[in-house]
Amino acid sequence: NMEFLETLSSQAAIAIENARLYRETEERSRQLGTLVELGQQISRGLNFTSVLDSIVEAAATLFGGDATFRLLEGEHLVMVAATPGARGRMNRERVRVGVPLSGLVAETGEPMFSSDLENDARMLPELRSALWRGQSISTLIVPVRLGERIVGTLGVYREKGYEFGQEALFLANTLADQAAIAVENSRLHEEARRSRDFFQSVVDDNADAIIVTDKERRVVCWNAAAENMYGYTESEAFGRSLVEMIVPEDQQNEWNIRYKEQISELLFQGKVHRPEEVRRRKDGSLLSVDVVVSPVKNENGEIVAFCSFTKDLTSRKLEEEMLIEAKVAAEKANMAKSEFLSNVTHELRSPLNSVIGFSDLLLQKTQDEQVLRFLPRIRDAGKYLACLIDDLRDMDRIESAKMKLERSDVDFNDLIESLIESWSTNLHEGFSIEFDLDPGCGIISCDPVRIRQVLYNLLDNAIKYSNEPGKISVRAQNKITEIWVSVQDQGLGLEPGERDIIFDRFQQIKKGASRASGGMGIGLYLVRQFLTMHDGHIWVDSEPGQGSTFTFALPREKKQEIITSSPNEVVVRTDVEEPWAGCTLLVVDDLEMFHLYASMLMASAKEILSAYNGEEGVEMARRFRPDIILMDMRMPILNGYEAIARIKKDPTMKDIPIIAVTAQAMEEDKDLCFQAGAESYATKPIDRKFLTQEVRRLLKDSR
Numbered sequence: 001n002m003e004f005l006e007t008l009s010s011q012a013a014i015a016i017e018n019a020r021l022y023r024e025t026e027e028r029s030r031q032l033g034t035l036v037e038l039g040q041q042i043s044r045g046l047n048f049t050s051v052l053d054s055i056v057e058a059a060a061t062l063f064g065g066d067a068t069f070r071l072l073e074g075e076h077l078v079m080v081a082a083t084p085g086a087r088g089r090m091n092r093e094r095v096r097v098g099v100p101l102s103g104l105v106a107e108t109g110e111p112m113f114s115s116d117l118e119n120d121a122r123m124l125p126e127l128r129s130a131l132w133r134g135q136s137i138s139t140l141i142v143p144v145r146l147g148e149r150i151v152g153t154l155g156v157y158r159e160k161g162y163e164f165g166q167e168a169l170f171l172a173n174t175l176a177d178q179a180a181i182a183v184e185n186s187r188l189h190e191e192a193r194r195s196r197d198f199f200q201s202v203v204d205d206n207a208d209a210i211i212v213t214d215k216e217r218r219v220v221c222w223n224a225a226a227e228n229m230y231g232y233t234e235s236e237a238f239g240r241s242l243v244e245m246i247v248p249e250d251q252q253n254e255w256n257i258r259y260k261e262q263i264s265e266l267l268f269q270g271k272v273h274r275p276e277e278v279r280r281r282k283d284g285s286l287l288s289v290d291v292v293v294s295p296v297k298n299e300n301g302e303i304v305a306f307c308s309f310t311k312d313l314t315s316r317k318l319e320e321e322m323l324i325e326a327k328v329a330a331e332k333a334n335m336a337k338s339e340f341l342s343n344v345t346h347e348l349r350s351p352l353n354s355v356i357g358f359s360d361l362l363l364q365k366t367q368d369e370q371v372l373r374f375l376p377r378i379r380d381a382g383k384y385l386a387c388l389i390d391d392l393r394d395m396d397r398i399e400s401a402k403m404k405l406e407r408s409d410v411d412f413n414d415l416i417e418s419l420i421e422s423w424s425t426n427l428h429e430g431f432s433i434e435f436d437l438d439p440g441c442g443i444i445s446c447d448p449v450r451i452r453q454v455l456y457n458l459l460d461n462a463i464k465y466s467n468e469p470g471k472i473s474v475r476a477q478n479k480i481t482e483i484w485v486s487v488q489d490q491g492l493g494l495e496p497g498e499r500d501i502i503f504d505r506f507q508q509i510k511k512g513a514s515r516a517s518g519g520m521g522i523g524l525y526l527v528r529q530f531l532t533m534h535d536g537h538i539w540v541d542s543e544p545g546q547g548s549t550f551t552f553a554l555p556r557e558k559k560q561e562i563i564t565s566s567p568n569e570v571v572v573r574t575d576v577e578e579p580w581a582g583c584t585l586l587v588v589d590d591l592e593m594f595h596l597y598a599s600m601l602m603a604s605a606k607e608i609l610s611a612y613n614g615e616e617g618v619e620m621a622r623r624f625r626p627d628i629i630l631m632d633m634r635m636p637i638l639n640g641y642e643a644i645a646r647i648k649k650d651p652t653m654k655d656i657p658i659i660a661v662t663a664q665a666m667e668e669d670k671d672l673c674f675q676a677g678a679e680s681y682a683t684k685p686i687d688r689k690f691l692t693q694e695v696r697r698l699l700k701d702s703r
Helices: 002-043 048-063 084-089 102-108 125-132 166-205 224-230 242-246 249-269 314-365 369-399 412-424 448-464 523-533 592-601 614-624 640-649 667-676 688-702
Strands: 066-073 076-082 094-096 112-114 137-146 149-159 209-214 219-222 272-280 286-297 303-312 408-411 432-437 443-446 471-478 482-488 537-542 548-555 584-588 607-611 628-632 658-662 680-683
Touching (some): 048 066, 048 076, 066 084, 066 102, 076 084, 076 102, 076 149, 094 102, 102 137, 102 149, 137 166, 149 166, 209 224, 224 303, 286 314, 314 369, 314 592, 369 523, 412 432, 412 443, 412 448, 443 448, 448 482, 448 548, 523 537, 523 548, 584 614, 592 607, 607 614, 614 628, 614 640, 628 640, 628 688, 658 667, 680 688
Parallel strands (some): 584 607, 584 628, 628 658, 658 680
Antiparallel strands (some): 066 076, 066 149, 076 094, 112 137, 137 149, 209 219, 209 303, 286 303, 471 482, 482 548, 537 548
8 A cells, every 4th residue: 555655645745746747848838929919019110109018018918917118218217118007006107217227227237026015125215105106016027138238128017025036037137139120120211201301291292393204214213393393293203114104295206215315314413403304294285394214223223223313404494595685685675776866966965066166266356355255154054964964875885895095105295295285274362282193103904095084084073072172182103013093082972971972973962062963873874884895993092171083094014115205305386377278179968067167277278169968979979079077977868877888989089088076986987987988087076186186198199
């Protein structure tokens, strides 16, 4: 019996051990199944919250208790998942890093056990009751790692006194690893979502059409701008051949040939730019586009798709056409303005010629004191109006880029001195002028007519902007690379704001004598333009009530030799007689007043012949062979240009010198006169001194 009992006892022990092993196997199988199912959930890509809920539920199942998952956010651990039992009894959602126990795990990276959390010496007194609502428990907390970085903690909880062993630690670490995978997947998923959303927003919000095609040129991406541009919706375009859809049929063969060239370009240059291509919309209409194509490559550097950025050029084309039309209209308007100005100056100069010319003649011939008192005012008013006309003409020529400088080498001091001498003869009563000219100024290359005009305008302004008579000072200085000329007055002076605008056209200061003095406000504008054409510049120093000093600078191209005349040199004039005395003159003009003026001016001539159109002029020149001809350019029947050309073609008349006389004073008018064959050119109103010099020169040359 004892042997039987021993045998039975041995068999019972074996059965008990087998039962224990079976339960352990069952438990391990259950644990493994739970872990496998959890891994499958994570791999299926469930959302972050669902995966974390599954992890804490799996932990609760495996350990037969409750579980929490805390995620590290800055300096705190935030509870993001918990079983219902744990969430219902947990007081704190956020735990600071370093605070026991979860905070210590996050800080040290080491797991922590406690079989009696409330009485654990590591717990702070104020946290013991708060952590588990006064119910002491056992806990195991492990860190959740991504590589070397801690991203959170996983805690499991059992009843007080429960001892967590190494097997529990292994299971908890396994679950923590799963949680780490879930955190990383969530981060990658969020980054991918943000990247996808960003790409989609860039594509959808872009004003240009963005089209992505595969290597067979089938559409795989078609943004909203492409829909608007071509008329196809994304669903209509997706998967279709891009060529068949938007390339005109007559260009498709050529496009397919160019496609192979495009592949080579993409390989070597990285992109292809087609600055202007024709595309077809869904409704069949055509549009011009600018296309840039870039390759889409895989990780091996192989081209797998093409991305094209297309800009609709329709608006730009329309704008270009509008700009061209506006440019043509502006040019026509400018031509009309120039033609109008030319006609106006012609119509004004002709009567001004009579006003100024007859005033000069009457001043020479009359002795009546009352007449002598009024005639200079008439003449000066006529000259003032002629100057205004010249200024308008010059402004138009500058703005239409027709103004050309006629440079020559001149003695600069002689130029200034002669101008001051002629200008001072009409100096207003009470004003005086002094000048200081540096002998070092020497010879300079400039257009003397324009420089005289610059200085004349500055001197006129010195008078115009003075309330009372005073002294005007002119000074020329040699500055090695430049010549400086200053005109100083004792007038009203300028406010700071006025100094900035007086060189703009149609600008005048609105105070003092300037308002009574008139003018159009273009004198200083022309001064600056003339100096700019000489590569020079001008500035003003002025204070209110202290007068102004205008200074302009002209560049010197090279060091010039100073020329001085001998103090013993004497100029003897031998030709004091009027050059037309004893000569036969032919005057060709359709205005009777000019014939009357010429007969009075040239009364010492042997004979003055008159013709009133170009045909009469040619005939009279052939019959009488005059010594010199004054030919107007605008006449009925035959104009002056054609009349001069006929005379110069006739061998019997070609040597007769001709002075072209015209009220059209544009530079191109002067060129046309010389091209026709005229030997000289004079504008109305006639400058008597200039006309006398030219007649003397031409008659001397012809003899």
